[in-house]
Amino acid sequence: MRVVHAQQQDSxxxxxxxxxxxxxxxxxxxxxxxxxxxxxxxxxxxxxxxKLPDLPSSSIKPTVQLWN
Structure with missing residues (x-):
């Protein structure tokens, strides 16, 4: 797990x-x-x-490109 600090106007x-x-x-x-x-x-x-949780790699979905 990694910790970052919010910047101005962050959501x-x-x-x-x-x-x-x-x-x-x-x-x-x-x-x-x-x-x-x-x-x-x-x-x-x-x-x-x-706190940014470590996400399992299986939860990462490939990006789909409509045009090459």
Missing amino acids: IDSIAWRYYERSSGVVEAIVKANPELVAFGAFLPQGTPV
């Missing part, structure tokens, strides 16, 4: 995109590891520590 979703490059299933995992974050609302205060 759980933006942190998921920044560190995992996706949000589907990841936001839920972050909230499960940090239940106290939901009290902050949409945006986290700058400097708030956020």
Whole structure:
């Protein structure tokens, strides 16, 4: 598990995109590891520590490209 600190105007979703490059299933995992974050609302205060859980590689879905 890794800990990062929220930047200005960060949301759980933006942190998921920044560190995992996706949000589907990841936001839920972050909230499960940090239940106290939901009290902050949409945006986290700058400097708030956020624990990033290690996700199993099987939960990572390949990216589908519609055109090459």
